[in-house]
Amino acid sequence: MTLLLLLLVQNPEFVAAARTGTAAYRDAQIARAAGYRPVGPDFPGMGRHWIHPGLILRDTLDPAAPPILEYAEVDGRLTLVGVAYAKLVHDATPPVGLPVPAAAWHFHQGTVEEESFLRSHAGVTHVSPAATREPRIAVLHAWIWLENPDGLLATDNWALPYARLGHRMPPDASHDAARAVALAAGDGGRHYVEALLRAVGRPDPTEEEALARLVQRHQEAARALPAGNTQALADCWKDLLDDVRALVRPEVWERLQVLH
DSSP states (O other), X not given: OOHHHHHHHHOHHHHHHHHHHHGGXXXXXXXXXXXXXXXXXXXXXXEEEEEOHHHHTOSSOOTTXXXXXXXXXXXXXXXXEXXXXXXXXXSSOOOOSSSSOGGGOEEEOSOTTSHHHHHHHTTOOOOOGGGTTSOEEEEEEEOSSSOOTTOTTOSOOTTHHHHHTTOOOOTXXXXXXXXXXXXXTOHHHHHXXXXXXXHHHOOOHHHHXXXXXXXXXXXXXXXXXXXXXXXXXXXXXXXXXXXXXXXXXXXXXXXXXXXX
16 A cells, blocks of 8 residues: 555545645635745755745644645646645654654754755755754645655655656656656756755855756756656766766765765
8 A cells, every 4th residue: 555545544634634725725826815925946856835924833733724835837837736734843853733653744944045945855964963952843745736656745756857747757767767857857957956966065166167067968968868768867867976976076075975
């Protein structure tokens, strides 16, 4: 049984409430009128976050009223692909109030406009031991409008890069293949990879310029590959990282290891 089906069986009320509560927001203009606003970058595996500040500040969590909606361009149309629940916390204890595993929550320190948000979604732990009592945001993703092969509550949905191009994710596609598809999808994908390399690797200005040229070259290579050629796409992403390693200083590459 898939994780999606398992959650539907175990928590049908949660999923039903989330879908019922956000169905109207499949029209982004209705979401805007309700108080949601787009913030931060368009993540290849998440889309762009639309945040309702008042809902984040509430003391309780309501499955029907997620503070974050996630939109992406799919077939040329701004499409609601998922939602996220968020709550301000002061330690690393996951919030309670939703029928989900505690491990499904992750934590951010800072706002979605800051590099810390990019770093945390790349798997970089940016909360220092000295900051364990500082305010942060606990976040839980729920892919109620675009099925996620990794599970309903997974942070990233790597079916999204394929959906942007009008394809279904092949069953044998790896995350690396999906990352190459995201790179091929448009300038947004290229800019995201460049921003990720800057935020995680912290290259110097000369390296940064060279990395931008390198990413553009690999974007062209990815665009030449069919979406169904999953092995070639995965190899394309691996080749990009190999070339990055050859380009940057060892200390920059060491910081970038998390991108593997």
